[in-house]
Amino acid sequence: MGGGIRQLLEQVHRLSRRCLFRVLSMGPLPTHLAFIMDGNRRYAKKRGLEDGSGHKAGFSALMSMLQYCYELGIKYVTVYAFSIDNFRRKPEEVQSLMDLMLEKIKSLLDKESIVHEYGIRVYFIGNLGLLNDQVRAAAEEVMKATAKNSRVVLLVCVAYNSTDEIVQAVKRSCVEKADRDVERIQLVDIEENMQMSVAPEPDILIRSSGETRLSNFLLWQTGNSQLFSPDALWPEIGLRHLVWAILNFQRSHSYLEKKKKQL
Known part of the structure; x- marks a missing residue:
């Protein structure tokens, strides 16, 4: 009996969430x-x-x-x-x-x-x-x-931590530029070498x-x-x-x- 009630409550909660999320999805x-x-x-x-x-x-x-x-x-x-x-x-x-x-x-x-x-x-x-x-x-x-x-x-x-991520990205950018014999590092170079670049902000x-x-x-x-x-x-x-x-x-x-x- 206890298990049946628990399953019923879970179904109710799931349905309630579905309705709530549908309302939220009306906005961005x-x-x-x-x-x-x-x-x-x-x-x-x-x-x-x-x-x-x-x-x-x-x-x-x-x-x-x-x-x-x-x-x-x-x-x-x-x-x-x-x-x-x-x-x-x-x-x-x-x-x-x-x-x-x-x-x-x-x-x-x-x-x-x-x-x-x-x-x-x-x-x-x-x-x-x-x-x-x-x-x-x-x-x-x-x-x-x-x-x-x-x-x-x-x-x-x-x-x-973020400072370590930034330092490592700068280091990788420097290595890449050195390999291509390019002196100047652009902002985009650092961003591309950030580990978090696999996701949007x-x-x-x-x-x-x-x-x-x-x-x-x-x-x-x-x-x-x-x-x-x-x-x-x-x-x-x-x-x-x-x-x-x-x-x-x-x-x-x-x-x-x-x-x-x-x-």
Whole structure:
């Protein structure tokens, strides 16, 4: 009986979302959403949970958000999973996060995973050389396994910060120019060598837990992005926060488009 009621409620929720998303699609929808998933540790501490429980809850929140984005028809989703600065944390905490990351990356390869269900292509963006061999190998395996998917693109920024991405792009541009015996570097050269060049600039950047800092995330790409900072910790992020962010985007869409054309 309990299982039947649960299935019925899920069907009702799915139908309600479908109706809601149909209404939202009457207006302009973002092509690219970016998330700073802040508050996993605070979520665990707030509820007296074990270390790592907050990040596991955060992964579940991410899977739900990917489902909503797929249903809405949003093409690109970028998440800030692990900053280069996070390597400065206590060694045991970093190792715990690497172990959890390895587990979750491997889970994306399961046939029943949301990646295969929704045809999601996964990119890992960042200085992957900083990851341990197991995590790096798993990330590369996921990228290879999803290379032919095209419905949604998930960009996972790991061992990443924006200044490192810019520095590496400048270095690659210099090497390319030297190989062609060209002295001058153009702006387009740097943009083409950015790892995030596989996706358009984000339309909306959502940072959970009420924080309004960019924390060295997508500094190059978010000059025209709309910022949204709900008070909810990342594991608490839900459908209502996404809907509110999109409604705010739709309300200011014409103004943002005019600003882009002026650049």
